[in-house]
Amino acid sequence: MLQIQGLTKTYGALSAVDGVSLSVGKGQMVGIIGRSGAGKSTLLRLINRLIDPSSGSLTWDGRNIARLSGAHLRAWRAQCAMIFQQFNLIQRVDVITNVMIGGVSRRSSWRNLLGVFSDDERRQAYRLLDELDMSARALHRADGISGGQAQRVAIARALMQNPQIILADEPVASLDPRNAKVVMDALRKINRERGLTVICNLHNLHTARNYCDRIIGMVDGRIAFECSPTELSPARVSQVYGVASESELDASLANVD
Numbered sequence: 001m002l003q004i005q006g007l008t009k010t011y012g013a014l015s016a017v018d019g020v021s022l023s024v025g026k027g028q029m030v031g032i033i034g035r036s037g038a039g040k041s042t043l044l045r046l047i048n049r050l051i052d053p054s055s056g057s058l059t060w061d062g063r064n065i066a067r068l069s070g071a072h073l074r075a076w077r078a079q080c081a082m083i084f085q086q087f088n089l090i091q092r093v094d095v096i097t098n099v100m101i102g103g104v105s106r107r108s109s110w111r112n113l114l115g116v117f118s119d120d121e122r123r124q125a126y127r128l129l130d131e132l133d134m135s136a137r138a139l140h141r142a143d144g145i146s147g148g149q150a151q152r153v154a155i156a157r158a159l160m161q162n163p164q165i166i167l168a169d170e171p172v173a174s175l176d177p178r179n180a181k182v183v184m185d186a187l188r189k190i191n192r193e194r195g196l197t198v199i200c201n202l203h204n205l206h207t208a209r210n211y212c213d214r215i216i217g218m219v220d221g222r223i224a225f226e227c228s229p230t231e232l233s234p235a236r237v238s239q240v241y242g243v244a245s246e247s248e249l250d251a252s253l254a255n256v257d
Contacts, residue, residue, distance in 0.1 A: 001025050002047070002165065002197065007056035007066075009042055016042040018221035019056070024214075026164075029191045029198045031212035033205065034240050039221035040201040044167045047199070048080050049073055060165075081158035085170040087150040091143035095134065095153050098142055099125040102160030128156040132186055148179025155186055166190070168200040172207065180204075184211050205237065 002024040009017040017039045024030055032040045045051045047058065049065060058066040060076075068076050081102075089098045100117045103124075129135040132152040137145055142153065151171060158166055168187060172180035188211050191198045202208045208215050209229040217224040217240040224239050237243065 001061065003057075003059045004047075005057045007043075007046060007058060008054045009046055009051065010054045015221050017046060017053075020221075020223055022216070022223065022226075024197060024199065026197055027191070027195045028213050029188065029200070029211060030214045030216060031200050031202045031208035032216045032218060033202055033208055034218035034224075035242070038218040038240070040218055041169050042221075043218070044082070044169050044199065044201060047165075048077060048082050048167055050077075050082070078161045079163050080165045080167060081161045081163035083151070083154050083158055083166060083168040083171050085173050087147070087154045089142040089150055089153060089157075092141065094139050094141055095145065096122065096125050096129065096138040098153055099128060099156045099160050102157035125156065125160060128159050129153070132156050146179070148175050148182055151175065151179075151183045152186060155183070155190070159190070163196065165197045165199070168198065170201050170203065173203060180207065187211070205232065208232070 002022075004020055004022040007017055007020045007022075008015060020039075020043060032043065034040050042051070046053050047065075049068065053066050056066070057064060060079075065076055090101070097117075100121050103121055126135055126138060129138050132155060134149060134152050134156065137149060137153075142150065145153070155166075166187070171187065172183050175183060184207060187198055187200070190196055200212070202212075209232060212229060214226060215229060215232050216226050217236060219240050225236055227236060
């Protein structure tokens with residue numbers, strides 16, 4: 001279980017995340033919603049330890065993640081894979097190499113330095129691409145595939161880490177509705193079939209309702225509410241977005257990330 005108590009991140013006088021307390025059970029798929037600047041992305045980066053908390057505790061199965069350093073921190077980042085809105089692939093190399101790079105934490109330094117991959121790593125990467133219907137693009141350069149395909153490659157790269165948690169920071173915000181569905185279907189399948197905990201930052205309420213077991217609303221770095229998808233009422237939507245209706249929110253989605 002992931003347990004967060006009083007987690008805070010400050011930048012001078014600004015509290016990007018302000019005293020967040022939250023528990024996420026293993027195998028849950030959780031959606032975090034809120035306006036731009038609500039603290040959603042900062043919270044995910046704190047969980048992954050891409051940034052250090054100013055105060056508070058963060059534990060996974062009783063281990064204090066907030067205090068890890070060195071090799072123990074690198075091991076946690078492998079367990080806690082990140083997927084980003086802009087995919088973060090290496091554009092000039094092929095798809096299968098981008099996936100194999102996900103396993104660097106398990107490899108020796110000289111193999112990483114020389115870019116040498118084993119046959120087992122190549123087979124595992126190909127299996128993951130096949131699972132995500134991307135094996136036909138394995139030898140294509142990353143700059144020659146679509147956004148939806150790139151996000152599936154990013155998911156395969158995350159799975160190459162053999163993680164226990166996947167953190168997805170607006171994974172479908174830059175995709176059209178068809179590709180967004182393909183990517184969210186893939187994340188939900190991974191959540192259900194592999195039992196991985198998935199925490200997603202989302203701006204589309206329909207997506208949050210359709211895919212997530214729990215929904216968390218954030219306002220000004222704090223958790224405003226936690227609820228089930230069926231409990232995401234107009235009043236709660238108004239609480240985090242400051243709009244009178246979801247139709248009004250839909251009209252202003254370009255201003256929400």
